[in-house]
Amino acid sequence: MLLKVGDLARRCGLTVRTLHHYDAIGLLAPSARSEAGYRLYDRDDIARLHQIQALRRFGLSLADIGAVLARPDSSLASIVQQQIGMLDTQIEQAMDLRSRLSRLQDQLRRGDEPELAEWLTTLERMTMYDKYFSQDELARLPLYQGGKTAETEWRGLVDEVRALMARGIAPQSDEAQEVSKRWMAMVERDTDRDPRLLAKLNAMHLNEPSVQAQTGITPELMAFVLQANAESKLRIYAKYLSPEEFAFMREHYGKHTYEWPELIGALREHMEQGSAPDTPAVQQLALRWLSFFRSYAGDNPETHAKIRLAHEKEPELMAGSLIDATLLGFVKDAMAHLKPR
Template identity: 50%
Template sequence: MLDFTCGRAIAVARNEKLQPELLKVGELASRAGVTVRALHHYDRIGLLKPSARAASGYRLYDRADVARLHQVQALRRFGLPLAEIGVVLDQPDTRFAGIVAEQITALRRQIAQASALRGQLVQLQRQLQLGAEPDLANWLSTLELMGAYDSYFTKEELQRLPFFQFDSQRDGIWGRLVARIAALMAGGVPAASRQARHLALHWMRRLERDTAANPDFAIRMGALMEGEPSARQRIGITPELKQYVIDALAENRLRIYANYLDADELRRMREHGGKHGKQWMTLIAAVHQQMHAGAAPGDPAVQALTREWFALFRQGAGDNPATLAKMRLAIDSEPALLAGSWINAEMLAFIRQSAATLQAPR
């Protein structure tokens, strides 16, 4: 909104006396970033008529006129034609606060895009200052990755996906994390080592956070990495590195379970516990979707997912009720068992409530 309190006085009304809070057409055009011709056109079509005219014939605009001009310009940015803008603004229930909120959202997206572009330009500038030739392949890879995101996520989903938003600090953390794990692999350090297990746990917690704790986003990010060579090349997450992290995380969980299970139970877990990772992620995503949609634990769709949940659980743990009870105790007592699984306490409670409606083993 324009500030009239410090504006220069202008000639108004028939007697040409100086009064505040009125702007001539040229001054309004200059301060609002529009052309005089546009304001004349808005007057002719009845979209924005000045509230007064000077004796000399100059159009004069007051605060209400400027507010309407703001609305007109905001709606034009959203792609509405002038004829439709007039209809919208003439409706008595039009809420300008909502229009401003949408403008703010649009500006935030533009700021994020501008920040990403700035980061790329700073990188290019540094390369040029050092006399280095910019890496064309890296630029092309970046452009390909931006297009790849559009193939896996809607625009609304991308707004909620932290991975898509430019964040130099987060990107730096991922770069260092990938480099540290790659160094362990190159040095022949086994995935069961303490360093690998620590980094794998940190990796999965970061990944869960950067996919907005949404398992469906995580599945699609995985598909993007597998299906888009440019994504793998830019981020450096090879299939071998990914498997190393999975193996290290599995070993970390087995070591926690070792405090609760006997040798035979642990051996079965080691042999069968990691065989259904993709099925688990698909199932967790489906449960998350039902919870997000407000489904009740006793709904038939939720009960079907609960049956599948327990069936998968038994494939890894067996059918011994004593073993299942010990594993439940471990899960309830050890938060690290759920780290990076996209399962939280709320989801566990939801599944257990659904199991109770089925009278299933708990």
């Protein structure tokens, strides 16, 4: 049985454009073509598409998926096993909540005064995640899937930061910068390096006082971590910029900290959907990227060249940014199509 591209797109919930993009980048090439030149997909193609979609749900980029599928040990059976493991985690979480509710129900039936604190906290937090994330996003969010282990690790790191703040340690200190680097590494791990998930996590923490109370991640604590992280980057930039250039950067660096993940995520979405760099939507995002960059780099091309040199020689500048080489290439292509203003 052979399926035309339109039929396959409808059956699997993708767009024809997405399947065309998968073909163009060599991720999923149709096994045959009709006499009229239409793409035709067979059973093996559909099995490969299952692997691609499963890996996408795990949060992998298309480039990473291609690398995984190219490995000799990659198989549909192993990927299905990973899907089963992800579902097992979701079932375990649901069963845990069910057990809590059952205990509450038994207490209420006996006329006992229930201890609601832990149960309400669990229920509130799960409801809060549902408010900001779709079920598909929650399935791809390692922080949510990590359960109590992830919570314990984050609680320990939050306590470290709070201790630094209580001691009056400045964000510019080596100690604060070291903690901020570990913080950013955990952010990358627990969002699976997906800026779209990070943007939603940031929104949840900034907008929900109950989440701040549960996690201890207050706006003040987050500002301390972000400032310490910025200081670690500024320390590197200082080696490449003149005193005047560096003074301007220090004054304005971090101005769009909370806006970057949303912008990076929007560009990644277009890139993965196969949008061309010169489409109007991508061009608007490229202009926004350029505006964010110039907000701390200024408008001098010589300064821009120094910053590019710093990025070439200092890989640490990209640590925690959620920007990879593929996305950066897409942005550069988009900027190359910008019309002079």
